[in-house]
Amino acid sequence: MSHPESSSHLSRREILRGGAAVGVALALCPAAPALAQKKTVKLAFIGPLTGGTASNGLGGRNSFLLAVQERNADPKSKYQYETEVLDDECKPTVAVQAALKASSDPQVVAGVTHYCSVTAIATVDTYHKAGMPAMVWGAVLPEITYSHDYIEITRVNGTMINQNNVAADFAVKSLGFKTFALIHDTTDYGRAHAKWFTEFVEKAGGKILSAQGTAKDQKDYAAELTRAKGDKPEVIWYGGLTPDGVRVKVQMDKLGVRAQFQGTSGIKSDTYNETAGPSAEGTLAFVEGAPTEKLPGGKKFLDAYAKAAFKEPSEAYGPFAYVAANLVIDAIEAVGPDRAKVAQRLKRTKNANTIIGPVEFDDHGQNTVSLISKYVSQDGKWVLWEDSEYASGKRTLPGLKYKKL
DSSP states (O other): OOOGGGGGGSOHHHHHHHHHHHHHHHHHOOOOGGGGGSEEEEEEEEEOOSSTTHHHHHHHHHHHHHHHHHHHTOTTOSEEEEEEEEEOTTOHHHHHHHHHHHHTOTTEEEEEEOSSHHHHHHHHHHHHHHTOOEEESSOOOTHHHHSOOOTTEEESSOOHHHHHHHHHHIIIIISOOOEEEEEEESSHHHHHHHHHHHHHHHHHTOEEEEEEEEOTTOOOOHHHHHHHHHHOOSEEEEESOHHHHHHHHHHHHHHTOOSEEEEOGGGOSHHHHHHHGGGGTTOEEEEEBOOGGGSTTHHHHHHHHHHHTOSSOOTTTHHHHHHHHHHHHHHHHHHOSOHHHHHHHHHTOOSBOOTTSOBOBOTTSBBOOOOEEEEEEETTEEEEGGGSHHHHTSSOOHHHHHHHO
8 A cells, every 4th residue: 555645746637637537447347238328427526636635535536436436337327427536635726626627517417525624615606506416525614514505515424513522522521631722724624623622622621721823734833832832731732634733743742842632633644644753643633433444334345445456545534435426326326417306316315324324414415423433643553542552541642641740
């Protein structure tokens, strides 16, 4: 398995050409004679294929392609599916252009769209105006589904609300931390995480000593960390994505900040451990849903993913992209390749059987993912808290060691 970063060196043109080639290859793959008579339907995938969050985007892309590949190999499928793979770079302006490209193509019936909250929220109006169904597979900002009544927008993964509730309760009630210094990026994603985490920490009985907003992709956190160090918090909490989370944690150690480091689902990637190195040890992060291997269909998914021989890992949100693709295809199979009919069908999804468990959308197209998994970085890997040596008492979290000093 190669490192996700290796794919980030590809140009956007190469990535788009590669995604299109996969789609065409799937569409032209020889099988039963009847397959050639099937009508071709085009699906779009949009996510960050380059940049600091590329590992998550590539895992999502591969999982999406796996679902399409499996459906094209199914003789019962009514249609043959092609793919349009687009890179949003985790940047709102790029995402809007990708959304316009996909939605303006009448052959694209629906899309599996966006890992980053800043890109997902920036594009909802685009999909709505074009009437193109778009199922979000990774972004967690609540407003993506709850700030409008667009029938075109659904989301298979959960929101950050439950995530922050569990994260705050675990830190305060289970681990006994009482004081927190917050650092977050100033995107909608970072600000919203800070808002919800603050609310739940205070509700649990903890105290926020300071909250500092920083620029996305900021390189130097010395000023913010020096101020936080002066507050003497038990926990430094970061609301942002992997590249910045790595810099915050590494610079914490260099500055001698003696506190537990805790982040959002945005830092829960293989890249975080690989890039932060020894500094990653003992970091806490929280993600919606169970670990892939413990999902109802997790083993089947992982086996199929391994057999497909993708170069990059599926990452935490890969299963959600896989489920989103299957739900979209199920809707097309049921009502035909008509955007309006597919949107209506998806919005009415109730108790759908998927590898992540039952999926059911509320009136806003939001799936309820009540389970939040707690992770700790242990020996360069993310380990479910309950399975970790920290939970068993064989190891002690850095923050708990500092509390005893």
